[in-house]
Amino acid sequence: MLSDAGLWVGIAGSLVLWVSSGTLAVLIGVVLAAGSLSPHRPVRVLARVGVNLTRGIPTSLLVIAAGIGAMRLAGISGLPIVFPGTAAPFQPLAWALVLALALGSAGHLAEIFGAARSALGRARLEQAAVLGLSRPRHAAMIARECAAIALPPTGTRLIHHLHNTAFAGIFPVAELFGAIQGRASATFQVFHFALLGCAIYALLSGLTWLIFRLLEAALAPPVARQARTRLPAWS
Numbered sequence: 001m002l003s004d005a006g007l008w009v010g011i012a013g014s015l016v017l018w019v020s021s022g023t024l025a026v027l028i029g030v031v032l033a034a035g036s037l038s039p040h041r042p043v044r045v046l047a048r049v050g051v052n053l054t055r056g057i058p059t060s061l062l063v064i065a066a067g068i069g070a071m072r073l074a075g076i077s078g079l080p081i082v083f084p085g086t087a088a089p090f091q092p093l094a095w096a097l098v099l100a101l102a103l104g105s106a107g108h109l110a111e112i113f114g115a116a117r118s119a120l121g122r123a124r125l126e127q128a129a130v131l132g133l134s135r136p137r138h139a140a141m142i143a144r145e146c147a148a149i150a151l152p153p154t155g156t157r158l159i160h161h162l163h164n165t166a167f168a169g170i171f172p173v174a175e176l177f178g179a180i181q182g183r184a185s186a187t188f189q190v191f192h193f194a195l196l197g198c199a200i201y202a203l204l205s206g207l208t209w210l211i212f213r214l215l216e217a218a219l220a221p222p223v224a225r226q227a228r229t230r231l232p233a234w235s
Contacts, residue, residue, distance in 0.1 A: 009085035010179025011200065016083050017094070017165045017175055021101035022158050028054075028102060029109030036114055051107040059104030063097055063167040070096035071171070085174025094173045101168075105161045109154060116150035117142070148219040155212030159205045176200060 032054075035047025070076070076092040083094040120142070169178030180197035184190045 004183060006085075006179050006183060007176075007196075009174050010176040012084040013086065013174035013179075014162070014165050014176040015204075017098060017101065017168055017173075018158075018162050020082070021098040021165070022105070022161050024098065024102035025105040025109055025161065026154075028106035029113055032106060032110035033113035033117070036110065037117070047110075051110045054103050054105075054107030055111070056107075057104075059101065059164045060167050062100040062104050063164075064170065066096040066100035067093060067168075067171045083173065087172070090172050093171055094168070097168045097171065097173060101161065101164055104164060105157060108157050112150050112153045112157065113146065116146040119149050120145055144219060148216065151212050151216045151219065155209060158212075159208050162204060162208065163201065 032047050032050050035043050036051065038044050038047065070093040073092075079092050079095050081088055081091045083091055086094050165175055166177035168175045169181060176197065180193050184193035187193070
C-alpha cells in the first residue's frame with residue numbers, strides 16, 4: 001500500500017501544510033505573547049483579544065471559513081506554488097488553509113510562551129536586566145531560557161497541529177487524510193487504509209516528539225544535563 005504514489009503525495013502535502021502553518025502559528029504566537037506583555041494598554045487588549053479568539057474558535061470552523069472564502073475569490077495570483085499534488089488553481093486555497101490552521105494554534109502557543117516567561121520568575125528577569133547586555137543579546141538570552149521551558153508543550157501542540165491538517169481534506173488540497181479516504185473508497189479496503197493512516201500519523205507524531213526532545217536536551221543548562229545522565233546512588 002505504501003507503493004501507492006497517491007499516498008506519498010498526500011504525505012508530502014500534509015508535511016508542507018504542517019510545516020508552513022506551524023511556522024506561521026509560532027510566529028503569530030510570539031507576536032501575541034509579546035503584545036500581551038506590552039506596557040501599552042491598547043496593545044495588551046488587542047493581543048489578549050487575539051489570543052482568546054484564536055483559542056476559542058475551533059480550528060475546523062476556521063478552516064471551513066477560509067476555504068469557502070478562498071474558493072469564492074477568483075483571480076488570486078502571485079502566490080508561490082509549493083503544495084505538492086494540489087492543482088495550480090487551488091494553490092491560493094491551500095495558502096488560505098495555512099493561515100486558518102496557523103490561527104487555530106497561535107493562541108494556544110501564545111499562552112505557552114507567556115507561561116514559559118512567567119516560569120522564569122521575577123528574580124531571574126530582574127537579574128538578566130542588570131547584566132548590562134545590549135537589548136538584542138538580552139532578548140536572545142531570555143528567549144533561549146524561555147525556549148527550554150516552552151519546548152515540551154510546544155511540541156505537544158504542534159503534534160495536535162499535525163492532526164488538524166486533516167481538516168484540509170474537506171477541500172481539493174492534497175494531504176494525507178484525503179489520500180487515505182480516497183484510496184479506501186476506491187478499493188473498499190477501509191480497515192486496511194484506516195490502519196495505515198493511523199500508523200503514518202503515529203509515526204510522524206513520534207518523530208516530532210523525538211525532535212523536540214533533542215532540542216530540549218540541547219537547550220538544557222549543563223547542570224541539568226548532568227543531573228539527567230547521573231545514575232542514582234543506591235545504598
